[in-house]
Amino acid sequence: MKVVSLVPSITEALFDLGLTEHEIVGRTKFCIHPEEKVKNVTIIGGTKNINIDKIKALQPDLILANKEENIKEQVEALMDDFKVIVTNVENIEDNYYLLKNLGKIFNKEDRAQLFNLKIYEVLNEAKVNSDIKVAYLIWKNPYMTVGSDTFIHKILAEIGFENIFKDKTRYPEIQTEDLAKADIIMLSSEPFPFKEKHIEELKEFYPDKKIMIVDGEAFSWYGTHIAKCENYFKEFISEVRSAKI
Known part of the structure; x- marks a missing residue:
């Protein structure tokens, strides 16, 4: 599956769950983690100024966006041609389900659960x-x-x-x-x-x-960041x- 991520923290989470540069084919210029892997992924603009033509050229199977971080009109334009999932993470419970759903989509459920457990542990100790x-x-x-x-x-x-x-x-x-x-x-x-x-x-x-x-x-x-x-x-x-x- 070819994926374009329009969200920095989701890009990081995808790599943490075990996806590779061959699966994550597009990212924003603000997607900086993990540094050694994102450098090999095509930049498709910023979170607020997506280059739709670049994304079309990549022909992704799935685009991951976020309600707060991306512009509604740009995301809707992508929906005309591609499958787009728009996430909305306002609290830890939302984050739990974000990782759980990403785990389900990419068949990485066990790894997603380990990150969720670690996040609860980190915040509880803090x-x-x-x-x-x-x-x-x-x-x-x-x-x-x-x-x-x-x-x-x-x-x-x-x-x-x-x-x-x-x-x-x-x-x-x-x-x-x-x-x-x-x-x-x-x-x-x-x-x-x-x-x-x-x-x-x-x-x-x-x-x-x-x-x-x-x-x-x-x-x-x-995403996975707090676990680290x-x-x-x-x-x-x-x-x-x-x-x-």
Whole structure:
């Protein structure tokens, strides 16, 4: 079966489940994992600007898309000629069924179940067992955060954090003063590449708060990615616990 993936985390999951470059024939430029394998797969544009002609030339048997990451009109255009599955992953339960379904489609059910079990184990071990109030920033100029209907929010809640913007939806713009109630301000490494200098900028407003860079992939990439973040989450939780909150 020839597959085109329009979603970075799904591309990674397909390789993790055991598919090869001969089966995954197309991917977006943001599909970067696993690096040594995706480099051999044809790039068909970005997640928001798919090159439909390139996809048609590949003649895939199946295209995998995502409700949030891809443009509806572009996906619908592909449906005229190809079988397209549109995924929608908002929480850990959705992720469980995503992997289960991918396992069923590609006859990799046992491997999919192993990844699902590992994800539950990783998140269970990462619990902070307290209601530490956090703000998770994904963008700068303007600052943007995450609302309650996002996968990132669900991961934060799963670990035991309280998102101070849980009354918001999607990715709202906020002001610096809106961060006042947070015990910890988390600056994601993606999509905006927050660096140490951005910590210093916020420290001018909140010198006593814990402000830290976090691995955006660990919090936002669904599929199999969290299963491989065990060591990261252990170090992350250790740093949180050592903070004087």
